[in-house]
Amino acid sequence: MTAAAHPGEAPAPTGFFSSDRFAGYLLTAAVLLPMLAFLVLPLSAILLYSLRGPGGIGLENFTHTFGAPRFWTLVVNSVVMSVVSTVGTVVLAYGYAYGLARAKVPFTGLWRIVALLPLFAPSLVQAQGLILLVGRNGVFNRFLGFDIDIYGFWGVVISNLLAAFPYAFLILSAALAVADGRLYESAEALGARPLRIFRTVTLPATRYGIAAACFVSFTLVITDFGNPMVIGGDFNVLATEVYNQVIGQAQFGLGAVIGVVLLLPAALGKIIEKRIARKQHALITAQSKPLVIRPALGRDVAWSAFVVAVGVLIISVLAIVIVASFVRLWPYNMTLTLRHYEFDVQNGTAPIWNSIFVSFASAIAGVALAGLCAIVVQKVRTPLSGPLSLMAILPSAVPGMVLGLGYVLAFNAAANPLNVLYGSFALIIILNVYYNHSQAFLITSTSLNQIGGSFDEASTMLGASMTRTLGKITLPLIWPTLLGVGVFYFMRSMVSLSAVIFLINPSTQVAAVSVLQLSDRGAVNQAAAFSVCIMAVVVGCLALVRLVLVATGHRNITLIR
Amino acid sequence: MDLSIRGIVKRFGPLTALDSVSLDVPHGTFVCFLGPSGCGKTTLLRVIAGLELADAGEIRLGERDLSRTPARDRNFGVVFQSYSLFPNMSAAKNIAYGLECRGWSKPAIAERVEAMLKLIQLADHAHKLPAQLSGGQQQRVALARAIAPDPSLLLLDEPLSALDAKVREELRTEIRALQRRLGITTIMVTHDQEEAMSMADLVIVMNGGRIEQAGRPVDLYAAPQTTFVANFMGRMNLISVNIAADGRPVFAGMPLTLAGTAQATTRTLGIRPEAVWLLPAGAEGDNIFPATVREVVFLGNITRVAASPDAAPDTRLAIELHGAATAPAIGDAVAVALPAAALRVLT
Ligand SMILES: Nc1ncnc2c1ncn2[C@@H]1O[C@H](COP(=O)(O)OP(=O)(O)OP(=O)(O)O)[C@@H](O)[C@H]1O
Numbered sequence A: 001m002t003a004a005a006h007p008g009e010a011p012a013p014t015g016f017f018s019s020d021r022f023a024g025y026l027l028t029a030a031v032l033l034p035m036l037a038f039l040v041l042p043l044s045a046i047l048l049y050s051l052r053g054p055g056g057i058g059l060e061n062f063t064h065t066f067g068a069p070r071f072w073t074l075v076v077n078s079v080v081m082s083v084v085s086t087v088g089t090v091v092l093a094y095g096y097a098y099g100l101a102r103a104k105v106p107f108t109g110l111w112r113i114v115a116l117l118p119l120f121a122p123s124l125v126q127a128q129g130l131i132l133l134v135g136r137n138g139v140f141n142r143f144l145g146f147d148i149d150i151y152g153f154w155g156v157v158i159s160n161l162l163a164a165f166p167y168a169f170l171i172l173s174a175a176l177a178v179a180d181g182r183l184y185e186s187a188e189a190l191g192a193r194p195l196r197i198f199r200t201v202t203l204p205a206t207r208y209g210i211a212a213a214c215f216v217s218f219t220l221v222i223t224d225f226g227n228p229m230v231i232g233g234d235f236n237v238l239a240t241e242v243y244n245q246v247i248g249q250a251q252f253g254l255g256a257v258i259g260v261v262l263l264l265p266a267a268l269g270k271i272i273e274k275r276i277a278r279k280q281h282a283l284i285t286a287q288s289k290p291l292v293i294r295p296a297l298g299r300d301v302a303w304s305a306f307v308v309a310v311g312v313l314i315i316s317v318l319a320i321v322i323v324a325s326f327v328r329l330w331p332y333n334m335t336l337t338l339r340h341y342e343f344d345v346q347n348g349t350a351p352i353w354n355s356i357f358v359s360f361a362s363a364i365a366g367v368a369l370a371g372l373c374a375i376v377v378q379k380v381r382t383p384l385s386g387p388l389s390l391m392a393i394l395p396s397a398v399p400g401m402v403l404g405l406g407y408v409l410a411f412n413a414a415a416n417p418l419n420v421l422y423g424s425f426a427l428i429i430i431l432n433v434y435y436n437h438s439q440a441f442l443i444t445s446t447s448l449n450q451i452g453g454s455f456d457e458a459s460t461m462l463g464a465s466m467t468r469t470l471g472k473i474t475l476p477l478i479w480p481t482l483l484g485v486g487v488f489y490f491m492r493s494m495v496s497l498s499a500v501i502f503l504i505n506p507s508t509q510v511a512a513v514s515v516l517q518l519s520d521r522g523a524v525n526q527a528a529a530f531s532v533c534i535m536a537v538v539v540g541c542l543a544l545v546r547l548v549l550v551a552t553g554h555r556n557i558t559l560i561r
Numbered sequence B: 001m002d003l004s005i006r007g008i009v010k011r012f013g014p015l016t017a018l019d020s021v022s023l024d025v026p027h028g029t030f031v032c033f034l035g036p037s038g039c040g041k042t043t044l045l046r047v048i049a050g051l052e053l054a055d056a057g058e059i060r061l062g063e064r065d066l067s068r069t070p071a072r073d074r075n076f077g078v079v080f081q082s083y084s085l086f087p088n089m090s091a092a093k094n095i096a097y098g099l100e101c102r103g104w105s106k107p108a109i110a111e112r113v114e115a116m117l118k119l120i121q122l123a124d125h126a127h128k129l130p131a132q133l134s135g136g137q138q139q140r141v142a143l144a145r146a147i148a149p150d151p152s153l154l155l156l157d158e159p160l161s162a163l164d165a166k167v168r169e170e171l172r173t174e175i176r177a178l179q180r181r182l183g184i185t186t187i188m189v190t191h192d193q194e195e196a197m198s199m200a201d202l203v204i205v206m207n208g209g210r211i212e213q214a215g216r217p218v219d220l221y222a223a224p225q226t227t228f229v230a231n232f233m234g235r236m237n238l239i240s241v242n243i244a245a246d247g248r249p250v251f252a253g254m255p256l257t258l259a260g261t262a263q264a265t266t267r268t269l270g271i272r273p274e275a276v277w278l279l280p281a282g283a284e285g286d287n288i289f290p291a292t293v294r295e296v297v298f299l300g301n302i303t304r305v306a307a308s309p310d311a312a313p314d315t316r317l318a319i320e321l322h323g324a325a326t327a328p329a330i331g332d333a334v335a336v337a338l339p340a341a342a343l344r345v346l347t
């Protein structure tokens, strides 16, 4: 060999069990072990506890729960409320997305952001704002002479509708964006009227999107717990019942049963949604051409009016919360003040700093664990790759509340050596990591797929070890995506309530929980101030990261998901 | 050091992409894998590189068995069709990457990178990112990156197919000259027969996961063994024959003479269009048939004629005439000669 005398001579062959193999198994273990401990174990704990009654292992808890008339009331309440809310949110979001995509609505970009605003706050802010608008002491009843009773069914329906709106909107506007211009041109050439085009072209092309939006919204709504707590009054649902059973009465077994019941629609919905998503992709082909919207006065005015109406509703619910945070004592003393931002309640500003700390740590840990998981699944071929990718997306079918309960059941047990984590920030951070794991995993996987495997192969052929390829090639190429994943984690962790509610104690209080507790106590203004702080932090973080991305020339990274 | 491949089998699920492939690549030669899309060229290249694990078979480089050597320790240079230059590194950094991986010293790396950049005539572009280079320049950098660590084998997967015709032609000569100068054993995948013929010492024609025929370009052209190779390397007239009781092939009612000891073991013979002679009507002799001109296409330096033997009107023989003077007209009665030396027995 000519290279023999050269400093570049290849090292002696290291055999099949080369260091790459070893590193592969090491990385796999680094991903797999925490996943077993913090995802599989808590979920198993839920199942175990639901089966463990005073009389030993059995279906006792289930028969006990299913035998109670109250349970069936809760089921009916939950299902009816979720169906109404879902239908409402999907109809409104479809109209909103359609108006923005298919008519010339002024300030499209602004209205897109408006649609996403509810994502920047805990879901219960919707209930909070709704109460300030149309509650007992709300603007309408107090100042405008109305007599509306919003507490109960309709309050929960509307606040959940608003909370789920951005999720449905994101799915539907993506579905509407993939329109194939050729279809519309041929439909028009055939003389079809607009309504007919909608029925024969638009609706069929977006039906998968509609179905996906329905499942996502339904799952969100039926497992949401903040809104019914705040605005539900006597109207109880399954999610609040879990809370009452566990926190109120320490009935872990019964809580676990309802947790399992809530797991069912979420898991089913997820499976169906995944099937649907697969079909949606096939709709657009390389020959498709983008749809060009021509102005049409009547249509444009009508859709603008609709978009503005919905947008104003979304804004006003949030804006009223901001207003309330700045007045002395809503609704009795409306003089402006900053005193609610002194936070002379409970733990002072600690919950906000806690939230920021927890969210930041979750972002870092989440990027590391979920990102590494995606890399391991794609780049390290071991027999464990298959089960690993399945586990990685498992959390998307698990409601936050159920996972949180699983954490209590698993880590509160003295027998668990990880019991030391119970009551610490660490466990809350880990919960956030695994609660949002599937999306983070999928975002990273998609990005890795787009980059493809050829850089890896080129690097390997040049003699790089797997870890060098990872550090020198893969990570430098996907860092903007990982930054986006970090933002996603940060946002979700800032606003998440139902997942962490069971793990909070006075020393680990986070802002979203403060909002709930203060609302519960009737401290409307302070609760509003906490909500505003959460929103401000989230918006500030988004702005900062967007700035960094633009400055480094990465404009096409999605931050809001 | 010679590369020797024995009985390589590679399956993807039910599909057998490589079906017991064996070949030898002598040290310092330039070999082309040629074949239609999906015939397994890339797969064979990847198996040699170690990027794909063969289900059976053995690869040796000199005395060394490579089957258990991981790709990164094989010290083979690879150039991919899509360049695969690292987009976050400059041209110079790309070239240096393999040297860093192999633990070269800093000064040695700098020296080598400079020499490589000079070799590919891109010394002025050292600090440009791949996105700032043209396709041809990128491919040259990819080539330099692959050969910088002094690989014992250079593997190129359709390195030129993404480039436009003019750049492709330039690079062909450049690659070939470079390979000669460095004396590096090289395997290139292509589905362009002209590329294979003009560059390779040895062409391996593949089809359906098997090697159809391997040989020097001129041998493959002059003496194809199968109809597939005959048609893949230029045009060939296929002649269906019957075998007479004495074993001689019979065409258009006349026994055909074959050169030397050739035996018609099948019912198909082949002859290149330029090897067929067009004679005046009435000519007689071995392998000469009265025929009628069906078609004449004048192309400047050559004229394509199609003629059918009168005794086998369904057979159209393509004939290429050089120079314009002797071209017949459609409908003319002529005679065609199929010289024994040019007739090939095809399987
Ligand atoms: N990773 C894979 N998984 C499954 N099938 C594969 C894979 N790679 C290749 N194949 C199949 O093996 C066969 C040979 O593929 P290969 O890429 O080697 O063809 P090729 O000769 O390089 O073709 P082309 O000229 O189109 O590049 C094809 O049928 C291909 O579909």
Ligand SMILES: [Mg+2]
Pocket (backbone or CB within 6 Å): B041, B042, B043
């Ligand atoms: Mg190929």
